[in-house]
Amino acid sequence: MKLIDKLIKTKTQQKLILGTLIVIIFLLYFMNSWSYDLWxxxxxxxxxxxxxxALNGNWIIPQLNQRTYYEKPPLYFNLVALSGLLIGRFSVTSVRLPGIIIAVLLLAFLTYFVRKEIDFLTGILSFIILATTINFFWLAMKVNLDIPLLFCTTLASLLLFRNRDNYQSKRWTTYLAFLLMGLGTLIKSPISILPVLTIIVYLFLHKNIYRLKKFPWLGSFFFLFLPGIIWLYLAYHIAGYSYLKTAVFDQLIGYSTGGQGHPQPFYYYLINFPLQALPWSLFLIPGFYYSYKVRSNLPDLLNYAIVSFLVIFLVFSLVGSKRGVYLMQLYPFAAIIIAWFFxxxxxxxxxxxxSIIIPTLIMAILFLFLGxxxxxxxxxxxxxxxxxxxxQQSGFVFFYHSLVYLFIITSLILITITLFRSAQFNFSFIVLFGVILLIMLKTIFLPTLNQVKSERYLANDLAAAYTKQAEIGLWGSLNNDSGFVFYTGIYYDYIFENENEVKYFLAKPGKQILIINDVDKWEESSFKDIYQQYFRLKQYQVGSNKMLLLTEN
Incomplete structure (x- = not known):
């Protein structure tokens, strides 16, 4: 510990340590991102x-397969589009890069705020814990909306907390917090306004609710609604009310309130969160315990992290639609709590x-059973x-053995290090496990699984068979089967929902190419035997689905 104190004594040393960590994490996240396809x-x-x-200039109304895409607002798609334009091509690397950059920026800002409110060591530990949390780095390396949303909500929440003493004198950074929440809505969902609820609950519990009397509500809500108002105005001008009804009321609000989506029981997150937030989630319980034990001397930011964690967990548990990624909103606050505990x-x-040994042994037993x-x-x-x-698949044998050895060896080492009773030793090895898992994920697991998860192989054969005179049909779901369009730039002419539509399509004169997203549809169809002799069938494994490409003989 004395060595650590010496290393972080000056601001120059602190900046050097943080800068080094930022570079390392960026390189780890970016490493080999081109070696596996979009899944x-x-x-x-x-x-x-x-x-x-980028291709058609649809900056206001997103499109998929040249059709209006209602499910999500346009902001993050615009960022990814700019990335592709700046790099000069749309590849798996260029579309993943914005998410990686945003994730690393989030880690840096989190460290900055924790250093200001607690100390640099807690900030660096928060950085390391969040960066090596499995679900965080998994999503940071993918094209997804949750990391950009998390960036907006976390930064907004921390700004509102920092300004708690006098919102009026710090109104411009308060406005920035509300603007970030407004941008979060344009990325994914109105759930981005959660920081308002968490700061109100925090002030109420700490008997400081009176501070909201001088809160610049009018200006704050102006900046909160400004991005949405601009988008809605432009969207209405371009596409009319029908688009707003479907995109805003049916999709955005429906999913945010749980009216649509993924229904799960109330206790769903009690099981889901600890598993997805490994390897650090097991230290949350002792973190909460010691926070309660010394509650009279807790740093204010730690108090706020605890309140935010509990409020967000309760809100998402009450919402009917539940997915593990929704609880990404908890991860930065969980990192602060665990960092302070260590x-x-x-x-x-x-x-x-x-309090260190028991969670470590539980993790060891879990990994041992898994191995x-x-x-x-x-x-x-x-x-x-x-x-x-x-x-016949040596790559998969190596992949399988690597997983087994990783979990069994890790569990045995975890059991061994508990004998040393050293928190620094435990922490260092868990970080090392996270880094090794990340590297193995990028260099072994994802490239190996890509053989049976990627749509690119089918897409390449589709492009080879395609001519301008051909018509392309999809018997499946545009939302689930749009990778072919990304890889080839060839759009579907038709998307079929039932076999009668498919039968009519195959009987038409001219050249037809058909993609079927489930081989069982073809096998169970009433016309399979009729057209089997006229079409060449090739089967592909894409995840757990067997897909078919039908091209004319």
Whole structure:
């Protein structure tokens, strides 16, 4: 600990440490991002919407397959489109780069605020914990809306907290916080206004609610609604009321209130969050315990992180539609709580090492069971999921063995290091595990799985068979099967929902090419035997689905 104190004594040293961490994490996230394709359903869809934005100038009304795309607002697609234009081409790297940059910026801003409110060590630990949380770095390396939304809400929340003493004198940064929440709405969802609720609850619980009397509400709500008003005005001018009804009321508001989406029981996140936030989530319980134990001496930001965590967890548990990615909003606050807990151990203020040892042993047992389960059932799981012959796929054998060894060896090392009763040793190894997992993910797991997860192989064959006289049909879902469009630039002429439409399409004169997103549809169709002799069928494995490409003989 004395060595750490010496290393972070001056601001120059602190900047050097933070700058080094930023570069390392960026390189880790960016590394090998070109070696595996966009994976359905979300990545290809979002990338294609961005490509069409740049190609056709659809900056206000997003489009997919040259049709209006109602499900999400345009802001993040515009950022990805700009990335593709600046780089000069739309590739898996160019469309993933904005998310990686935003994730690293979020880590940097989090460290800045924690250093200001607590200390630099807690800030750096928060950076490291969040950066090596499995679900965070998994999403940071993908084309997705949740990391950009998290950037907006976290920065807004921290700004509102920083200004808590006098919102009036700090009104311009308060306006910035509300502007960020407004931009969050244009990225994904009105759930971006959660920071307003968390700061109100925090001030109420700490008997400072009177500070809201001088809050610049009028100007704040002006900046909150400004991005949305501009977009709605332009969208109405271009597409009319019908677009606003579908895109805003049916999609944005419907999903945000849980009226649509993914219904799950109230307790869903109690199981889902600890698993997705590994390897650090197991230290949240002792973090909360010691926060309560020394509650009279807690830093204000830690108090705010605890309130924010509990409020957000409760809100999302009450909403009917639930997905693990929704709880990304918790991750920065969880990182602060866990970082403060470890710092107390590093400083020797927590003498009882059980609060480190017990979560570490639980993690070790979890990884050991997972490694043993994969050893016993892994081959069957891979064979059943992807319909592959492992004896003919050496890459998958190596992938399978690597997972088994990673979890079993990690569990044994975790059990061993608990004997040393050193918080620094535990923390360092868990960080090392996260980094090793990230590197293996980028260099072994994702490139190997790409063989049975990517749509590119089908897309290449589609492009080879395509002529300008051909008509392209999809018997499937545009939302789930848009990767072919991104890879080839060839749009679907028709999207079919039932076999009668497909039968009519195949019977038409001219050249037809058909993509079927589930081989069972073809096998169960009433016209399979009629057209089998006229079309060449090729089967592809895309995730758990067997897909077909039908081209004329």
């Amino acid at each position: 359905s359903p979300d990545e290809p869809r979002y990338a294609e919407v961005a490509r069409e934005t 710092k107390l151990h590093f400083n020797g203020k927590i003498k009882n090492n059980k 043993i389960y994969l050893y016993l059932q892994g081959t069957d799981l891979l064979t059943d999921q992807f319909q592959i012959n492992l004896q």
